Amino acid sequence: MRPSLRSLASVFSAFVLLAALLCLPLEAPLEAQTAANSAAAALQPMAQANRVSAQASLSQQTKLTGHIPAWATAARQTATPVDLSAPMNISLVLRRDPSVEAAFEKLLADQQNPASPHYHQWLTPQQIGTLYGPTQSDLDAITSWATGQGLKLVSVQPNRVIVALTGSTAAVASVFRTSFANFDLGSETRFSAISEPSIPVAFSAVIQSVHGLTQARYVPQSKASVGQLPAAGLKPQVGVGNGINLILPDDFATIYNINSVYSGGDKGATIGSAAQHVAVIGRSRVVTADIANFETLAGLSTSLQPNVVLAGADPGTSNMGDAQEATLDVDRVIGTAPGAVVDLVIAKDTQNEDGVDIATAYNINTLKDPVMTISFGSCEASNGQTETNLLNTEFQAAAGEGISTFIAAGDAGAAGCDTPFMAAPATQTASINALCASSYVTCVGGTEFNDASNPSTYWSSSNSSTGNESALMYIPEGAWNEPDATNSSGVPTGGFEVGAGGGGESLYIAKPSWQTGSGVPSGAFRYVPDVAFSASAHDGYLGCFAAGQGSCVTTGTGQNQSTPILIFSGTSASTPGMAGIAALLNTKLGSAQGNISPLLYSIATSTPSAFNDVTVATSGVTNCTTATPSMCNNSTPGPTTLTGGLAGFEVGTGYDEATGLGSLNVANFLAVASGSPISTSGSASFTLTPSPATLTLAPGATTGNTDTITLTSTNGFVGSVGLVCAITFTGTATVSLPPTCNLSAASVSLTANGTSTVTATIATVAASTAGSCSTASLPSKGPVGMMLAGLLLLVLPVRKRKAIRALTMVFLLTGGLVVMSGCSSKSSSSTSNTCPTPLSPGTTAGPYTVKITGTSGSISVPMTFSLTIS
Template identity: 40%
Template sequence: MSQNLRASSFFAVALALAGCGANGRVPPAGAGGRDTGAAQPATGAGEPTVTLTGNVHPLARAAFDQGAIDPETRVERLLLLLQSSPAQQAALDEVVDAQQDPNSPLYRHWLTPSEFGARFGADDEQLAQVTSWLTAQGFNVDEIAAGRRLVIFSGEAGQVFRAFNTELHRYRVDGGEHVANAEDPQIPAALAAVVEGVVSLHDFRRQSEIATRRPLDADPEYTAGSTHYLFPADFATIYDLNPLYGSGTDGAGVSIAIAGRSNISVSDVAKFRATAGLAPNSATVTLAGSDPGLVADDQEEATLDVEWSGAVAPAAAVQLVVASSTATTDGVDLAAAYIVNHAMAQVVSVSYGSCEQEMGASELAFYDGLWEQAASEGMSVFVASGDAGAAGCAAPTDTTGAGTAVNGLCSSPYSTCVGGTEFNEGKNAAQYWAAGNTVGYGSALRYISEQVWNESASNGGTGLWASGGGASVVYAQPAWQAAVSGASEANGMRAVPDVALAAADHDGYFMVEDGSYWIASGTSASAPAFAGLMALVNEKHGAAQGNANPELYSLANAPGKPFHLTPSGNNSVPGVAGFRAIGLDYNLATGLGSVDGALLAQEWGAGRTVAPVTPRRTGCVASDLFYLRCKPPLRPPVIGRGIGAR
């Protein structure tokens, strides 16, 4: 869709500013939490209500409104997000930090989903209160997540209106039709202490971060002229994985979960591995609900993620968790929740995104809470930073962006955000690439210097194709990040990406889909590849590692740092000035840079000197597009017109 439309919606909510709550989270303009207006007489049903502000999508605008949908329209697998008490949240934050502190008795003592739920989720009485209310509104309660922070429920559009006092409307945006709630939802005041909100009441989908995919000839003679495609053998040479493979470290005993919303053909994975000279190792597909089948675009995303996470960790158990999207819930959200609440893997990879400014308050809270739960369970989560450079709310195919933004699925400090680099051989390609291929079609000879991936129209390419990165407008900068040179450019806010790997079409990744050979690029490739690297680290150290960020940043100051600093480039795109790499330890386009895989595994744990405190909840700041409104503390409810009344 046109990002000009997206940008104008941001200015419509500009200049909103309110006080910060005790938790100090900083959602973007339009996000906020609870309505804190003065109490009013109840009308209609007369039940005191609380409005969950900041939960209308920016494109659900009157100018695009086509009217309410049929009240009998089915809305399946809605996610009701529950919140911990302040005491529970404080205790959880302490536990997750202690799990990363070598001096703590809780060091790497991971929780199970049920243990997490018992300590930090809703109790039996609260769950009974919530589920009884949902069933009284006519909904079916499909599942209570093991972590006790999510209730999955289904019903009809009319029931959504009666329960949450907001209609679902159709919106025509840039020629496409969407469904979204027209107003912020409301909940009974009696539930306000336990219900955070409905994660999503719209179908503006997460964006796949696969940049390009183009076909190859049937005969894979991939080293020709100045064109060099990445095969697993090339990746292993460039990022120094062969010493690990030679010593028997190949991901055996480690599991990697991929969040997807399309099934795949496992025969494609088998052909990919056979062509690349990898031993057979079939991926497992787990359905989190109904099978969506093979979904265009999402199939190539899931296939790429499965093939390349398993290419880097060739003996790891790769599991694709697939969930169908519904009229109001993204399959990526459902798949991610399933992975965490079923403890599916030690390493998680997600190649989708939505910019923070387009995510509602409940969506942001959902991912921050989910990734913190994942960290408490020992999971290391890797998320693609995006493919539109500094213009994170734009689509890479747009001709211009409109303001800086980052991916809200990876800006939480509990996920590792993976950006993109581009090999910079200059005029010396023969020093880095052989004239012919070895077994598995490898031709890379050594590490190749990298620059920021930028193939946008600002750098001689097209569109906005470049490494996503910038400063969050939601999360404060954790102490472990602030200590690294260059991170101060984020002005006290969480900076992303954290790390990067090759992502350019200049040297795209080989893949197989529908039995044919393709080349793919983007941070959709670098994220699963880094997940594979983490699987090697896990095997090398014999245990799950949880949130990788504290250790990664500690290694930036260690004597044997494993990072390849990015000396040049930027992620500026048409319409948006981005961020430069100038050789510091960190930059807002490629993070800490790419890694020497063998050195990363060897040095893991060597850089830690202090506990990794994550003080991310601080005060308000202003962005370059609009003032931000902090989430207010819970106050007495608004006595409104009553749930379902007009």
């Protein structure tokens, strides 16, 4: 058959499309480049005047403020001098002309506004610099001055607002008219400038700050304790000791409603037709065997290894804490978005630069992965404003490029300057993670599951054959707050420590226009976190890290078998999980999303059922007070007592500074984000459905006496449903002993449009007598019927080509005979009954109605099924 012209045209079109795809550059996703090109065509650089006069005198100086960290005090200064010959890398953070800055802010808002022609029209770093950077004349004036003072120009970032310079410590001190000293911080020694830097007055309109005059060190926001899987070769079970439940990727998917996303084909693999990459920012490599062993336990492909991208000097794996952090982050991203490619972007610290800063800048300016996750933190209050300025400037550029950035809120509760998982200091300071302060990132906090009172409701006592899943449903959440100190094996030591989800108000960054909605404070500054997921050690994340005594390699046999694991906790565990969800979102919508915080707050207002709101009620805490750390707040303990620490923030309806908007019901969130909102017609409620609809029992029956009740959320209902069961006799006889009803759970939790089940067990009592009957009787119809059924099975022919039909007839006829055999079990003897009088007649025979009522707040939903006691 000759091909039609239409077929030939289709083939030719496909060939042309393939050729075009193959010719595209590989430096950025296809959609990002296409959008960037169209945006560049529509936008033109703003006309702006030079702010540095060509005839300006550079001798008059002015001081910049905000560079001296709170820890650089005279009391902490050591006698050890700073090596003035050591090289220093610094950056000048420039400010745009106010009108240009306003235009850039307008574009960033338009990029998130579906009604704007610039919606999701992302720019390249170079286009941001060309369109919104300082004038070339101003850049030349500043770089000429710096190099003329003895510094060397390293680079001007493509956004044209960060200028990297290098030189000796002595040269830097001379150029900025400051001096340096070393400071004893107890656990480490850092150096810092001891006076604010000076710059020529002529540059004051352009230079915002000088980054790198002090050592900023970021701390991993995670904790790991050594655990062991049960002996005798059992897979991870609900009880691994100390009440700890293990969270693996399949558990996370069940709890946060991601399974339907996966089954629908979305695993975060692509953005349109391009492979999707997620950048994990770190300071260490990972060990391939650790990742592979985790994947084996989690039922993932063992080929999901990260690409290692060096953004600076190779840090290797020598730092235990950094290697552990990188391992956790990689595990959580591939466990949440198993189709995405993970790029582990790493750099070694320099004398005055944190490797996290170096790796972050590399992704924003060079690699440009559309999702970026950073699980490190540093106290905003003690850093000073310059670090916050640099981070905000970089994350602003990332947002304009379409990069979604996720930052861990921190593990020290409201006291962001405290060292997590250590005893609280005598003086505690309210602060947030400096990296979270930017309005161009999504800050991810921590929750804790409220499952301790009834764990069997939420966790199975066994695991699935693939993925080792044991979670049964969504689990109500409180704020993550674990003030009881534990040792390296997770065993309580009797002391107290700081360990809670970070949150609070920025000191420097204004509250963005999109941060509105129920519960959002009315203050003028940025509030964090934005969202939160489980971060507690109580239900920790299983990981494999051989260097930390958690190899996941099984040794021994039988009861001597041992499989050491690590149990991770902290907001470093929740943050890469959110990054994985963002990768699913990108795949769902077919394009990069940039800063998704505006979308989060918008959906929280329009469709609250896309979130699992964390409140005092869901936390399970009675008599909640912020004076005592608990699951209803992110307060901290005192140095030696549970009370006397820093009062944090209480969870509440809508937004709060302990858990943000709450956690996500991922399937619902993705549906709303893609323009398929959850049905909101009618009131949010739930239904109860019995299976079977009727039940017939003999008194004393212990099998066939259960009914499965399925509860289904309707119209986005989310919450806990209390259940009661009652039985009513509907016959005419006098009831002496009615049946009773027992439920497998007194309450269940429903996610939006989710389901849950309970079992109703009907208990009856058989009749009892003083002795047994002595009267002889003929065989009953029951055994005869069974014999006939057996004979029928023997004689019925079954031919191959009619096998299915014949087997069907066999089952039907056999079932009929069995029913006939059970119609009467009475003796056919004509002799009189000489059985003794029963001591108890047992449960009264007759018809009953079983009524189960579900109640949640003002909602009450009844359901009935028929019961017959024969």
